[in-house]
Amino acid sequence: MRTEARLDLIRGSAARRRHDARTIAALTRNPGCNRRAVLDAAGVDKDGLSRHIGFAAPFGQSQFAIIRGNAFEARVRNDGGTDLLRLLADCLGFDLGPAGSPGVTVLDLGASAEQDGGVRPAAENLADRLDRTVTALRPDPHGIVLVAHPLLALPVGGQDVHLEPDLLVIRPDGQFHVVEIKSFPVVDGQADGEKVAAAAVQAAVYVLALRRMLRAREVVPTVPMMPVVPPATVSHDVVLVCPRDFSNAPLATRVDVRRQLLGLEHQLTRLATIEALLDDLPADLTFDLAAGPDGAPTRPATELTTGLDLLDARYTPDCLSTCELAFRCRHEAAGRTAALGASVREDLGGIDTVTEALDLAHGTRAPAEDQAEAAERLRITARMYAEALAGASHPPGGADG
Ligand code: SF4
Known part of the structure; x- marks a missing residue:
């Protein structure tokens, strides 16, 4: 199937949402997000999609x-x-x-x-x-x-x-x-x-x-x-x-x-081409939001969520101000260090979850070889944090000092 025909199928019967300078700017702020790249190329109504699956986000101009x-x-x-x-x-x-x-x-x-x-x-x-x-x-x-x-x-x-x-x-x-x-x-x-x-x-x-x-x-x-x-x-x-x-x-x-x-x-040079992204997706994938007589989409929300899961997302806190799907992607990324932003992702390379990071910081988990450096930094930070907290609760010259 030709690329345009596949994108039409992904969008379904709804009118196509157009890219504009704002959406391109947002896309280039997160070029690693295949989910947004595919949905935007197909012109899917991300706002309607997020509302239908229960993750409506206050987004866009009033x-x-x-x-x-x-x-x-x-x-x-x-x-x-x-x-x-x-x-x-x-x-x-x-x-x-x-x-x-x-x-x-x-x-x-x-x-x-x-x-x-x-x-x-x-x-x-x-x-x-x-x-x-x-x-x-x-x-x-x-x-x-x-x-x-x-x-x-x-x-x-x-x-x-x-x-x-x-x-x-x-x-x-x-x-x-x-x-x-x-x-x-x-x-x-x-x-x-x-x-x-x-x-x-x-x-x-x-x-x-x-x-x-x-x-x-x-x-x-x-x-x-x-x-x-x-x-x-x-x-x-x-x-x-x-x-x-x-x-x-x-x-x-x-x-x-x-x-x-x-x-x-x-x-823009980092954005993967749409053809390459479509090659990895099922040929019948669709986010059709066709409305019933009451105006609400007829498609079960679970089917749409399952479809979204097939598209790799790369949630960052920036998404909250740039993408209609931010609440859904934040929910999905909860507990992952990458969801805390680019600098955390870089500093904690090789440590995927917040639980793992806390265990390493408190010394309750032995770091793997590629985590040793980050684990050392986490331990130092945890010690400094604990000392600062202790200092705050026992100030010099305080009531119990
Ligand atoms: S909110 Fe989700 S789909 Fe939108 S850019 Fe962020 S990760 Fe991608």
């Missing part, structure tokens, strides 16, 4: 945040984006030319998928939209080009994933900038560090996709009717547009995503 985000984006794009353009010009340092000059071309290539909750509209023709984007990706030596809602493609685990940045700015000198409109506020010049970090990784996904598309298709050099076209480069400087302070007024901030790009490229 409805309130989505509404607030859409209102802010509409506000920013108001008036044909005149304010936004001025902000971007200030932020990126380009000249808009005298008032009324034909120095800016705005191209809107389609509606954002976020409006449909990430489910691909059946009628959408991705190939057409991709072609329109490729045609639009060219600098104009006489002015700025703004491309809204372009569609980009990025191979992930051997499959093309389609992505929708909010906006691209193409400068006359051939430099491209990714622009993302976010609804988290910047108050007194400071924003929530975690949200900025997540937005920077998502923007880096777009930069990477754009670079690869331009390189692969050689878009700019082959554009006809444009004899003098500067070479295209995609800048590592992206722009985040956020609400300023407690208002709805937008603020544009330039963010350097070189570090995020290095991490992404490294992690």
Whole structure:
């Protein structure tokens, strides 16, 4: 069976969940997790799956945040984006030319998928939209080009994933900038560090996709009717547009995503190809969530859980903020040292369970040859911990000292 057909079977009758920059960023934070790689490639509704098997996790944006985000984006794009353009010009340092000059071309290539909750509209023709984007990706030596809602493609685990940045700015000198409109506020010049970090990784996904598309298709050099076209480069400087302070007024901030790009490229090369993962799975594996007359999935939860057990997971505490299946995987990994995070996994290499680690720390179990070093560290830590506890309960000069 072809890969696409197998992925369709795994997803079943439900609408396909689309990858986006957020899910790719999450996937690359845990590239060793085959469970997520297969479910995401098949477009399985992980949220619905985790709810049906009794491990619903509070995950994703609240409805309130989505509404607030859409209102802010509409506000920013108001008036044909005149304010936004001025902000971007200030932020990126380009000249808009005298008032009324034909120095800016705005191209809107389609509606954002976020409006449909990430489910691909059946009628959408991705190939057409991709072609329109490729045609639009060219600098104009006489002015700025703004491309809204372009569609980009990025191979992930051997499959093309389609992505929708909010906006691209193409400068006359051939430099491209990714622009993302976010609804988290910047108050007194400071924003929530975690949200900025997540937005920077998502923007880096777009930069990477754009670079690869331009390189692969050689878009700019082959554009006809444009004899003098500067070479295209995609800048590592992206722009985040956020609400300023407690208002709805937008603020544009330039963010350097070189570090995020290095991490992404490294992690993407570590993702196993989907074909190789499917080869090890039963041909009839499915996570079909087909609903009955009452709207609830008809499939017994135990069958889905058995299916999940066939997919190797690699739970880390990070999963709690990046994956809908986190509660199920945490439950499964309970008692294992690897579940405590990457640094614990490295420090306790060869010691698989917490019980084993405690026994080694207290000297009630003899370490195997490959555990000797870690066991010694555990014993020292346990001794120091016991001494600290004893010191705390008998402070010098205390009531009983
Ligand atoms: S929660 Fe589970 S499926 Fe999701 S990334 Fe973590 S280990 Fe993988």
